[in-house]
Amino acid sequence: MAQTATVTDSSVVKVCATCGRFRRYDPADQYCVVCGYDTLAAECRCRRTLEYALDEPEGGGLHCPRCGRDWRSPEASG
Ligand SMILES: [Zn+2]
Numbered sequence: 137m138a139q140t141a142t143v144t145d146s147s148v149v150k151v152c153a154t155c156g157r158f159r160r161y162d163p164a165d166q167y168c169v170v171c172g173y174d175t176l177a178a179e180c181r182c183r184r185t186l187e188y189a190l191d192e193p194e195g196g197g198l199h200c201p202r203c204g205r206d207w208r209s210p211e212a213s214g
């Protein structure tokens with residue numbers, strides 16, 4: 137009845153732990169569109185969601201505002 141098929145708003149922001157790229161993905165997506173690794177995470181290690189990251193330009197620094205994780209150099213900070 138009320139099945140108005142609107143544009144899917146169930147997408148989530150995920151980050152690739154390998155290359156540090158943030159993108160909006162389908163919840164079922166597993167592979168990074170940039171590097172192809174299946175290292176996507178829908179939330180930080182502190183459980184914070186990643187919506188904030190889409191507002192940040194690529195190329196600069198990007199840290200989790202809650203736990204301070206440095207997403208731009210995933211190898212450097214653990
Ligand atoms: Zn990647």
Ligand SMILES: [Zn+2]
Pocket residue numbers: 180181182183184200201202203204205
């Ligand atoms: Zn965090």
